[in-house]
Amino acid sequence: MDRVLSLPLFWRVCAINGAVFTLGTLALVLSPATVSARTLGSEMLVLAVGLVVIVVLNGMLLRAVLRPLDELRSVMAAVDLRHPGRRHAAAGSEPAHALVAGFNAMLDRLEQERSASTARILQAQEAERQRIAQELHDEVGQSLTAVLLGLTQAMRDASPEVARELELVRETTRTSLEEVRRIAQRLRPxxxxxxxxxxxxxxxxxxxxxxxxxxxxxxxxxxxxxxxxxxxxxxxxxxxxxxxxxxxxxxxxxxxxxxxxxxxxxxxxxxxxxxxxxxxxxxxxxxxxxxxxxxxxxxxxxxxxxxxxxxxxxxxxxxxx
The missing domain is CATH 3.30.565.10 (Histidine kinase-like ATPase, C-terminal domain)
Structure with a gap:
């Protein structure tokens, strides 16, 4: 039996069909049933019953072989790597156990690789966040600070009308500087x-x-x-x-x-x-x-x-x- 289960699926199907047909042939040879030259109604009934038995037996054996494949197809259609952990639980005695086990092992590798890739992407994302935050703080922040100092100095020498306009510009610049600092803080905690x-x-x-x-x-x-x-x-x-x-x-x-x-x-x-x-x-x-x-x-x-x-x-x- 172990040798049969180790065969490819095609040869398993052929072996099952061959076994069923062999049993049917032996039943005809060993049983007292005969067929006349002109087939009688009772003989047709016996042949029909024998054919039904062979077909049903063949279908039951093939269903045992192919059912795990149908179940595996359903699992494959429902698999989503964003929600890991779904597997097909195959019984050890099923002929398709090796295929199901291989599919589950493939899912394990895919989920591990996806998890590792996600970790690398998030690490790179954090590094990029820190770089952008540093540039915002060092470049944009310092530039806006210099603008604020320049506006403060210009307000001292400007006329009252111009000073009021410069005050509005300074407040806008100060608001922008605070927003840049908040963005940098969110990027780099x-x-x-x-x-x-x-x-x-x-x-x-x-x-x-x-x-x-x-x-x-x-x-x-x-x-x-x-x-x-x-x-x-x-x-x-x-x-x-x-x-x-x-x-x-x-x-x-x-x-x-x-x-x-x-x-x-x-x-x-x-x-x-x-x-x-x-x-x-x-x-x-x-x-x-x-x-x-x-x-x-x-x-x-x-x-x-x-x-x-x-x-x-x-x-x-x-x-x-």
């Missing part, structure tokens, strides 16, 4: 490296409240375990993206931001009482999921009880700090 994750999350919440007027409730559990820089960056970026989606799409009046520990999981929760998740947030949510996967975490977007949306990030950190 210096507060994360300088003050830690909890202070960085508090800064994000305060910035959202200042920009939008939304009430932000913070709940951070003390005594969190020591986290690696990669995990801290993932938590920070997920919270940043979630709060950005709230500001852009949710039209919420209250947002809750919490960071706690549940067993061996670090749990970040961002919930709002707005309109709920929409299509506009799809790309951002997928980016958050990909970030979570790079540190072995999971991200779930679900409706919040009472209305709104809840983003839940869970990252394994071990049961001891």
């Amino acid at each position: 210096g507060v994360l490296a300088d003050l830690g994750l909890l202070n960085a999350l508090s800064s994000l919440a305060s910035d959202l409240a200042a920009r939008t007027g939304v009430t932000v409730r913070r709940g951070f559990l003390p005594g969190l375990p020591a986290l690696s820089p990669e995990v801290e960056l993932v938590v920070y970026r997920v919270a940043q993206e979630a709060l950005t989606n709230v500001a852009r799409h949710a039209r919420a009046s209250t947002v809750e931001v919490g960071l706690t520990r549940r067993g061996g999981l670090l749990v970040l929760r961002v919930a709002d009482d707005g309109l709920g998740a929409g299509e506009a947030a799809g790309a951002g949510v997928q980016g958050m999921r990909e970030r979570a996967e790079t540190v072995g975490g999971t991200l779930e977007l679900r409706p919040r009880g009472g209305g709104g949306t809840e983003v839940l990030l869970e990252v394994p950190v071990g049961r001891t700090s």
Whole structure:
């Protein structure tokens, strides 16, 4: 039997058909049934029953061989690398076990390669963010600062009418400088490296409240375990993206931001009482999921009880700090 199961599928089908036809031939040879020169009705009935038995037996045997392939086709049609983990559970005795096992192994390799590629892309993205933030701070920021100093000096020597115009220009320049600094801060979270994750999350919440007027409730559990820089960056970026989606799409009046520990999981929760998740947030949510996967975490977007949306990030950190 093991030798038969190791044959290619074509030869397995041929072997099954040959075995069925052989059994039918032996049944005709060994049984007392005969066929007259002019076939009788009773003999036609016997032949018809024998044919039905052969066809049914052949179909049952072929179904046992080919059913796993149909199931595998259904799994292949439903596989989405953005939602990893789906596999075809094949029994060890099925003839198509080797094919199913090969397909599952291929999915394992694809998911591992995709995870590694995503991690490299995100690392390159963070490096590019830092480079752009540095250039904004060093080049654009310094240039705008020099313009402010020049305008201040020019206002001292200008007439009152010209000074009023220069004051308007100076205020516009100062606003632009502050916006450049905010953009640089969002691109490179210096507060994360300088003050830690909890202070960085508090800064994000305060910035959202200042920009939008939304009430932000913070709940951070003390005594969190020591986290690696990669995990801290993932938590920070997920919270940043979630709060950005709230500001852009949710039209919420209250947002809750919490960071706690549940067993061996670090749990970040961002919930709002707005309109709920929409299509506009799809790309951002997928980016958050990909970030979570790079540190072995999971991200779930679900409706919040009472209305709104809840983003839940869970990252394994071990049961001891």
